Amino acid sequence: MxxxxxxxxxxxxxxxxxxxxxxxxxxxxxxxxxxxxxxxxxxxxxxxxxxxxxxxxxxxxxxxxxxxxxxxxxxxxxxxxxxxxxxxxxxxxxxxxxxxxxxxxxxxxxxxxxxxxxxxxxxxxxxxxxxxxxxxxxxxxxxxxxxxxxxxxxxxxxxxxxxxxxxxxxxxxxxIGERSNHGVIYDFINKLRKNPDELEILGDGTQRKSxxxxxxxxxxxxxxxxxxxxxxxxxxxxxxGNDDWITVKEIAEIVSEGMGLKPRFRFTGGVDGGRGWRGDVKLMRLSIEKAKTTGWKQEMSSYEAVRRTVRELLETM
CATH class of the missing domain: 3.40.50.720 (NAD(P)-binding Rossmann-like Domain)
Known part of the structure; x- marks a missing residue:
């Protein structure tokens, strides 16, 4: 091919x-x-x-x-x-x-x-x-x-x-994963490298996604x-996508833990009911049942994928 x-x-x-x-x-x-x-x-x-x-x-x-x-x-x-x-x-x-x-x-x-x-x-x-x-x-x-x-x-x-x-x-x-150069995990790592004591989190932290x-x-x-x-x-x-989902606040906790830090979280409050920005979908989890009928199944949950990505980016960024 x-x-x-x-x-x-x-x-x-x-x-x-x-x-x-x-x-x-x-x-x-x-x-x-x-x-x-x-x-x-x-x-x-x-x-x-x-x-x-x-x-x-x-x-x-x-x-x-x-x-x-x-x-x-x-x-x-x-x-x-x-x-x-x-x-x-x-x-x-x-x-x-x-x-x-x-x-x-x-x-x-x-x-x-x-x-x-x-x-x-x-x-x-x-x-x-x-x-x-x-x-x-x-x-x-x-x-x-x-x-x-x-x-x-x-x-x-x-x-x-x-x-x-x-x-x-x-x-x-x-x-998410190795080589990614945008997104919430990438942003959190960069923010914490600039200021290990405080992490700005867009929105109210309850945004939950897969x-x-x-x-x-x-x-x-x-x-x-x-x-x-x-x-x-x-x-x-x-x-x-994945069968589970994770909040932005939980991602912030995983990134902080992976960097050995305990920063203060400062939530911006966001817009339109706690979204990170206008146009941000606050709750997203896709049905993957159709994909599974083909015999595919993901190896990692959302939580496992986030933890692995934190390790990968800390090694390469």
């Missing part, structure tokens, strides 16, 4: 590249390095089965060249910051919706058979059903980030049905992709 991984030098993308290469595939990475790092993929640079293209997916020509000759596209390129939507919504449009449109335009004129897209739990918004299943409706994102991900999903579905390729869409919970380690995420993506290839659906959706 020859695969293109957009955003392949990023956090999740680079772990996916590792797995693809270890399985003996040919892999091409397209990344502008705005969020990714060459350090994440440097082990493969001299491998004859690996190719790296530094390019901006807002450039149609770059995207068309990147899809040439590949069988499957794993589309992970995106701006990962949910919070940026309230300050710069145009950035989330360009780096989530526009680049997906450009990719789809290139795919429709190519021999690409499969597109695998990493969407987000944010497409569900403040879901009234928790755990939230894939068929939950109506989808009502409360952030520009969630809206951009949902727009990309809709474009992918429309193009797949119209231009006869198949698309697998993963709605991800909070993904976390999945990147190793479980990549294993789930590969397992479900193999299952999807054996089915006859044009487009399908799968949640990837």
């Amino acid at each position: 020859k695969a293109l991984v957009t955003g392949g030098a990023g956090f999740i993308g680079s772990h996916l590249v590792d797995r693809l290469m270890e399985k003996g595939n040919e892999v091409r990475v397209l990344d502008d390095l705005s969020a990714g790092s060459m350090d994440n993929i440097k082990r493969w640079l001299d491998n004859e089965r690996f190719e790296f293209i530094r390019g901006d997916m807002r450039d149609v020509g770059v995207v068309k060249d990147a899809v040439e000759g590949v069988d499957v596209v794993f589309h992970l390129a995106a701006n990962p910051e949910v919070r940026i939507g309230s300050q710069s919504p145009e950035i989330l449009y360009e780096t989530n919706v526009l680049i997906t449109y450009n990719l789809l335009e290139a795919i429709k004129d190519s021999n690409v058979e499969y597109l695998v897209f990493t969407s987000s739990s944010t497409v569900y918004g403040d879901a009234s059903v928790i755990p939230t299943p894939e068929n939950y409706a109506p989808l009502e994102p409360i952030s520009v980030y969630g809206g951009a991900k949902l727009a990309a999903e809709a474009l992918i579905s429309g193009y797949a049905h119209t231009f006869r390729f198949r698309a697998l869409i993963f709605r991800l919970a909070n993904i 976390y999945l380690h990147v190793s479980d995420t990549v294993e789930g993506m590969f397992h479900i992709f193999e299952h999807f290839k054996g089915e006859d659906k044009t487009v399908d959706f799968y949640n990837l």
Whole structure:
């Protein structure tokens, strides 16, 4: 299999590249390095089965060249910051919706058979059903980030049905682990290194969400992709998350313990009932029953994933 991984030098993308290469595939990475790092993929640079293209997916020509000759596209390129939507919504449009449109335009004129897209739990918004299943409706994102991900999903579905390729869409919970360079754990570690005596916590600390380690995420993506290839659906959706969830305050306690510190917690109080920022989903836990029917099962709980991620980031940050 020859695969293109957009955003392949990023956090999740680079772990996916590792797995693809270890399985003996040919892999091409397209990344502008705005969020990714060459350090994440440097082990493969001299491998004859690996190719790296530094390019901006807002450039149609770059995207068309990147899809040439590949069988499957794993589309992970995106701006990962949910919070940026309230300050710069145009950035989330360009780096989530526009680049997906450009990719789809290139795919429709190519021999690409499969597109695998990493969407987000944010497409569900403040879901009234928790755990939230894939068929939950109506989808009502409360952030520009969630809206951009949902727009990309809709474009992918429309193009797949119209231009006869198949698309697998993963709605991800909070993904954490080695190489992550944003998110609550990363932020807490940086804050405590600057001031070991006090930790600022956005919101009221009761925000409760599901976390999945990147190793479980990549294993789930590969397992479900193999299952999807054996089915006859044009487009399908799968949640990837955990069976449990954890509060922001509990994460702060785990990070503090991992750093050997006992800081004062200073809660900002947040907005809209204790959220960290406008658009922050306060309660999120996805139903993963559909994913489990394929035979996949996560190795780590949310708590275990957080503890492992703290250890990994303290060793590498």
